[in-house]
Amino acid sequence: MGIAPPATMNSVTPRKSQRAAKRTASAGQLLQATSKILAQRNVIDVSLSEIAESSGLNSALIKYHFGSKDGLLLALVRRDAASSLSRLNDLIRMKIPPEQKIRLHVAGVINTYIRYPYLNRLIHLLLNNSSEQITQELANFFVKPLVEAQSKILEDGFSQGVFRRVDPMFFYYSMIGACDHIFFARHSLEFAFGVDEITPSLRDNYVEYVADMLMGMLRKD
Amino acid sequence: MGIAPPATMNSVTPRKSQRAAKRTASAGQLLQATSKILAQRNVIDVSLSEIAESSGLNSALIKYHFGSKDGLLLALVRRDAASSLSRLNDLIRMKIPPEQKIRLHVAGVINTYIRYPYLNRLIHLLLNNSSEQITQELANFFVKPLVEAQSKILEDGFSQGVFRRVDPMFFYYSMIGACDHIFFARHSLEFAFGVDEITPSLRDNYVEYVADMLMGMLRKD
Numbered sequence: 001m002g003i004a005p006p007a008t009m010n011s012v013t014p015r016k017s018q019r020a021a022k023r024t025a026s027a028g029q030l031l032q033a034t035s036k037i038l039a040q041r042n043v044i045d046v047s048l049s050e051i052a053e054s055s056g057l058n059s060a061l062i063k064y065h066f067g068s069k070d071g072l073l074l075a076l077v078r079r080d081a082a083s084s085l086s087r088l089n090d091l092i093r094m095k096i097p098p099e100q101k102i103r104l105h106v107a108g109v110i111n112t113y114i115r116y117p118y119l120n121r122l123i124h125l126l127l128n129n130s131s132e133q134i135t136q137e138l139a140n141f142f143v144k145p146l147v148e149a150q151s152k153i154l155e156d157g158f159s160q161g162v163f164r165r166v167d168p169m170f171f172y173y174s175m176i177g178a179c180d181h182i183f184f185a186r187h188s189l190e191f192a193f194g195v196d197e198i199t200p201s202l203r204d205n206y207v208e209y210v211a212d213m214l215m216g217m218l219r220k221d
Numbered sequence: 222m223g224i225a226p227p228a229t230m231n232s233v234t235p236r237k238s239q240r241a242a243k244r245t246a247s248a249g250q251l252l253q254a255t256s257k258i259l260a261q262r263n264v265i266d267v268s269l270s271e272i273a274e275s276s277g278l279n280s281a282l283i284k285y286h287f288g289s290k291d292g293l294l295l296a297l298v299r300r301d302a303a304s305s306l307s308r309l310n311d312l313i314r315m316k317i318p319p320e321q322k323i324r325l326h327v328a329g330v331i332n333t334y335i336r337y338p339y340l341n342r343l344i345h346l347l348l349n350n351s352s353e354q355i356t357q358e359l360a361n362f363f364v365k366p367l368v369e370a371q372s373k374i375l376e377d378g379f380s381q382g383v384f385r386r387v388d389p390m391f392f393y394y395s396m397i398g399a400c401d402h403i404f405f406a407r408h409s410l411e412f413a414f415g416v417d418e419i420t421p422s423l424r425d426n427y428v429e430y431v432a433d434m435l436m437g438m439l440r441k442d
Contacts, residue, residue, distance in 0.1 A: 124345055127408060139412030147413055169414050170430040177402025178395035185394070187348060191360030192368055193390050209391040209438075216437025217430075 027065040029055045031076050038118035044073070044125045073122055074134055080119050081142045084112040088149045098157030102218065103211040105153065109179040110207050114198065120183045147172050154218070163218045171214075178210045248286040250276045252297050259339035265294070265346045294343055295355055301340050302363045305333040309370045319378030323439065324432040326374065330400040331428050335419065341404045368393050375439070384439045392435075399431045 033055035037046050048069060052059035066072040091104055113120050123142075126134055150172060157163030182189070182198070189195040195202070254276035258267050269290060273280035287293040312325055334341050344363075347355055371393060378384030403410070403419070410416040416423070 124405070127406060132408075135408040136412045139409045143406075143409045143413040167426075167430065169410075169416070170427055173403040173406070173427070174399035174431055174434055176406075177398035177400070179398070180402060181398025182394040184345070185348060185364075185397075187353075187356040188360045188364045189390075191357050192364040195390070205388075206391060206394070209388065210395055213395055213434060213438040217434040 023065070026055075026057050026061055027075075029057055030062055030065060030072065031079055033057075034072060034076055035080075035116070035118075038076075038122070039116070041118070044118060044121050070126065070131070070134055074126060074137060077119065077122055077126065077138065078141050080112070080116045084108060085142075085145050085149075088146070092149055092152050098153055098160060098162055099215055099219070101153045101156075102214055103207075105150070106175070106179065106211045106214065107207045109176065110203060110210075113179070113183045114203065120180060124184060143172075146176075150175070157218060162220055164220050166218060175210070175214055178213070182206060247276075247278055247282055248296075250278060251283060251286060251293065252300055254278075255293060255297055256301075256337070256339075259297075259343070260337070262339070265339060265342050291347065291352070291355055295347060295358060298340065298343055298347065298359065299362050301333070301337045305329060306363075306366050306370075309367070313370055313373050319374055319381060319383055320436055320440070322374045322377075323435055324428075326371070327396070327400065327432045327435065328428045330397065331424060331431075334400070334404045335424065341401060345405060364393075367397075371396070378439060383441060385441050387439060396431070396435055399434070403427060 030051060033051050034046060037050060037054055038044060048059040048062055051062065051072070062069065062072055066075050087108060088105065091101055091108065094101070096104075123138070126138055147168060151168040154163060154166060154168055154171060158165050186198065189198070198206075251272060254272050255267060258271060258275055259265060269280040269283055272283065272293070283290065283293055287296050308329060309326065312322055312329065315322070317325075344359070347359060368389060372389040375384060375387060375389055375392060379386050407419070410419070419427075
């Protein structure tokens with residue numbers, strides 16, 4: 001057998017943590033494969049065997065890591081949302097006027113939908129069809145941190161005397177709804193407005209429109 | 222057999238139109254049965270046999286009238302949207318200030334979602350999973366008339382010198398998105414805000430919030 005490679009010569013504990021690292025890596029591979037497949041499709045329609053084939057991993061690993069396909073899809077939302085939420089938390093700490101934070105936040109939400117073209121549909125699918133447990137998890141790792149971050153910006157603007165006081169819940173639904181709908185209903189862009197795609201210039205104009213609309217509500221006269 | 226009832230004594234043509242009337246009635250019955258079932262459920266999950274049983278009609282009639290279950294669901298959206306669109310068209314012709322029309326329109330959209338609790342999910346489901354043909358039909362009988370009506374209100378406000386000029390497409394997505402999202406994402410109401418249901422007072426406050434937000438954008442200073 002010659003000399004075994006160092007990795008296999010370690011004691012049980014490192015071997016276990018190596019196995020754990022490999023398992024974590026395989027979870028990431030499954031998410032990445034799912035992300036890649038969904039990014040190429042217009043509907044959230046992907047089978048466990050497709051994911052297994054594309055990732056080069058056994059589909060039993062999906063059950064092992066995520067429990068079910070819905071669990072995998074939820075984990076994908078969590079992965080994609082995490083980087084956006086982390087940028088939002090950076091934004092909150094920046095030393096810029098509250099109005100600029102609102103504008104950057106609108107751009108951040110809209111850019112997230114553009115960066116992950118399936119994310120919007122995936123969230124809608126999970127909210128529409130899933131168990132209460134999945135909906136609750138989605139609220140915990142996505143909606144609540146988003147609402148907290150927004151509330152912080154609103155509070156700062158109010159305490160600096162530049163924003164009126166508004167209900168953070170109403171702000172959340174109207175702001176996310178406005179950002180979301182142009183992506184969710186994007187078939188209607190084509191059929192009702194003759195617009196083929198959300199180009200960078202359309203995106204920039206819509207970001208400005210939504211931010212102006214929110215500021216018209218927030219700004220103290 | 223005694224004397225046959227007058228209806229069966231008519232000539233072929235009236236009998237044919239009677240049959241047509243009966244068929245139209247059965248289409249209405251199928252829609253009403255579907256509406257009743259969906260109004261009691263939190264998800265759009267209804268089988269052809271449930272609809273048949275609840276309507277007392279043969280499920281083959283669904284195929285006859287609507288082609289498929291998606292066709293039936295689309296016809297239900299069309300039925301429910303028609304009465305709201307007709308009220309919107311009455312609103313456009315009213316001799317009231319454009320700002321009041323905007324406020325009544327926001328209330329109208331939100332009340333439509335309350336009146337038909339399944340309508341929001343149903344539209345989302347059809348937009349998410351259906352053929353391009355169904356999406357296009359939805360755009361034709363629902364989105365386009367809505368956009369035309371909104372454009373008329375925006376145009377009136379502009380020509381009366383009380384509104385700024387805004388892009389009707391941006392107005393559409395931000396306004397409908399804001400009205401839609403609190404219903405679509407209503408699980409998050411509970412999990413993220415501890416709100417159990419959209420009460421009449423919550424509804425009224427949200428209508429006012431959205432209308433104020435839109436007017437902040439539209440009103441000429």
